[in-house]
Amino acid sequence: MFETIRWRCYAHVGDRRAAERVVDRIGELLSHSIEIASYERYWKFPELAELRFVSPLCCSTPEDALLATLQGAWKVATPWSLSGAGPGVRHEFEGIASSNVGASFSVAGIEWLEFTVTDRPEGALRTERADIHE
Structure with missing residues (x-):
């Protein structure tokens, strides 16, 4: 389940x-409530802030999840670079829109935006990422 x-x-x-105002505007475009997970200054470019947030999806198939995600993402930015996990039991999709490669954003102030959609439980992602960084 996605x-x-x-x-x-x-x-x-x-x-x-x-x-919060930027995230609220994205939520208005997506017609969903969005929960901010973190906010911090970006160490590499202090004039930017890194925002992490989550929006609901509730799709059962990878195809439906990708289509629903792209329909929302295109309301916020265009174009998107897409990637997906290789063949296997789990499905994961990512998209990136960046102003330095020509993306335009519907919400002022955004320079770069990424989405990740996966059928892995959130706890499994944290464990896997911790293993990678150790």
Whole structure:
């Protein structure tokens, strides 16, 4: 089951309240409530903030999940570079839109936006990522 879309965004915002406004605007475009998971200054470019947030998806098949995600993503930015996991039991899709490769964003201030959709439980992702970084 594809339950959520995980988003990561780099945006020109001065503080957490401005970041919340950017995420609220994305939520309006997606017609979903969005939960901010984290907000912090981007170490590499301090004028940007890194925002992580989650939106609901609730699709049962990979095809439906990808289509629903892209329909929403295209409301926020275009074009997107897409990638997916190789063949296997689990399915995962990612998309990236970046202003430095010509993407345009419907929400002011966004420079880069990524989505990830997977059928893996959230706890499994944390465990797998921890193993990779050790």
